[in-house]
Amino acid sequence: MSGFESSSSLPLRVAIVGGSGYAGGEFLRLALGHPHLNVTQVTSERSAGQPVSLVHPNLRGRTNLKFRKAADLEEADILVLALPHGSAAKRLSEFEGKARVIVDLSADFRLKDAEVYRSVYGEDHPTPDRLGQWVYGNPELHREELRGATRIACAGCFATSVILALYPLLKLGVLLPKDIIATGLVGSSAAGASASESSHHPERAGSLRVYKPVGHRHTAEAQQELPGRFPLHLTAISTPRVRGILTTVQAWIPDGYSDRDVWSAYREVYGQEPFIRIVKVARGVHRYPDPMLLDGTNYCDLGFEMDVDTGRVVLMSAIDNLVKGTAGHALQSLNIAHGWPETTGLEFAGLHPV
Template identity: 45%
Template sequence: MSIRVAVVGGAGYIGGELLRLLLLHPRVEVAAVTSTRLAGRRIDGSHPNLRGLTDQRFLAPEHLSDYDVAFLAMRHTETMGWLTRHSGLAKLVIDLSADFRLRDPAVFQRYYGLPHDTPGALDSFVYGLPELHRAELRGADRIAVPGCTAAAAILALHPLAAGDLITGRVVVDARTGSSGAGAGAGEQNLHAERSGAMRVFAPVGHRHEAEISQETGRTVTMTATGFEAVRGVQVVCHVALREGVDEMAVRRAYRHHYQDERFVRVVAAKRGNYRFPEPKILSGSNLCDVGFATGTGLGTADAAIAVGALDNLMKGGAGNAVQCMNLRMGWPEELGLTFPGLHPI
């Protein structure tokens, strides 16, 4: 028996990735895909990789009816007002925008530059990272999927933060591919401008640092750089270890938290080309690789780095959303998400 699903805002990169996963999902019927701009046009015109998988056309949002699950892939700051007007759209709402990720409306206003339309609704959403909130997600009717760099950093830092192995401020150095800017990105993301560049586009105050702080309970400073890739996020998180915490304690913490997780792998090898997490080999997968390094090679005996890597459109977006849906529906979390990535690519 399948459930009826709608993708609201299906013309962008995240919408396309959701459709790729949902059209192949064994327990899902894609009942509606909306786009205001492209209403009436074929979906595979915007997502050519879906040719032969669907003959559907984009639907104008005003023609939506009711569904079992609605995935909201709209622009940041648009979802909160839209959802108020369509509160009865679906039994389960999974939002991939930033509008319901933060619990504190004052923090939302600081990072997004405007007051939240429905601050009272923030607490009704569960933060959609199964590795941290699995129990809550099983009963959630509203889920807010994390940002891509936030997910990578939170998963990289979680064993250290949860075990109280670190102290002081966390500094996150993030790198992201061009698809992270979305399908409607401006002049700065033209191939002629971006190709070959390593551009620091958020030297301070990146929006995802608020999510990382919220989920780790640590003060976080984040810098973001665009690098030569279409897909992929890598974060290098600089931390100070508490006195007496050594590499073995760090390794035990990662093993404890992730030994039973289907979509998180600990990658911290002594040698080889892929000693630490690298996004290239994760393209198309729902995996997040995390790793670490400690010791005097970092300048001080009590310093460490935590590294995370993922595909920003998958574990950093659509894949994580489908994982949350599977969990909420009581299905195996890996259903429709078993693709392992490619090598070489």
């Protein structure tokens, strides 16, 4: 017995902690359109007392909620933590008293191994014994564990784009255990809502800027989730887009394999997935995945192309970093956890042109 009444006529009360940032704001947008959720509280230290629509102007006319301080947090059914990395773990006991279900959008509970956490984040995890209790919030890989889950640590955005491109191929042995290189082109919203010199419009608008050539923290996340042992290398580049990640993954197919095997692997593993589309079209403008088409949607579009002479395969993966990379798969995970139809509240198809 799961304890979740999916057919309950009363929607569940949601509190969003750290709701003035982009991740919290996006979860709020999605939750406001969800028939089984009722957002009752949104916290922000900086904006406490102000209408949330002042900070999230797309929600004008959609909600009368005002921000409150986290100290004023009251009980809820679900707590969504959208805090700076490190905060959720440090304040975990405080939050656990407030709701039965906690969804964390930060990196705090994604890694299972406290040693790995230390090597990646440079400090000891505050609650290492609790790491095992969290389900990694990637519905495609952890659907079964998510059913009835009460602790969900949502996957990182760049990690998600890498994991979803590679998972079926590694699982089914379609790739060599050879250096895999993922290059992510990332929009400016991934760096958050705080203004900085590097986000100043004149410095950023026309920029193509490598911001993490080596040492990206999501490497550990992706390696934890992907089957097998192989060297994985990530490079992240800023683009002039606001939303979206386009990741190209360079990998290697064993002798005797072809792009049919890539097709088969994707179909076998993702054939029933509601939010994964294989995009590989012979003609027209939109032949491969493109984040332009995904703003506001929970899709991950995947494509690939093979170089028959060398066995190199180029995988392509596109998501909206704030939806499928953050708030969207958080909601998809919650849908699974509560037994609701998985696409509930995530129906937006995306715009074209835009």
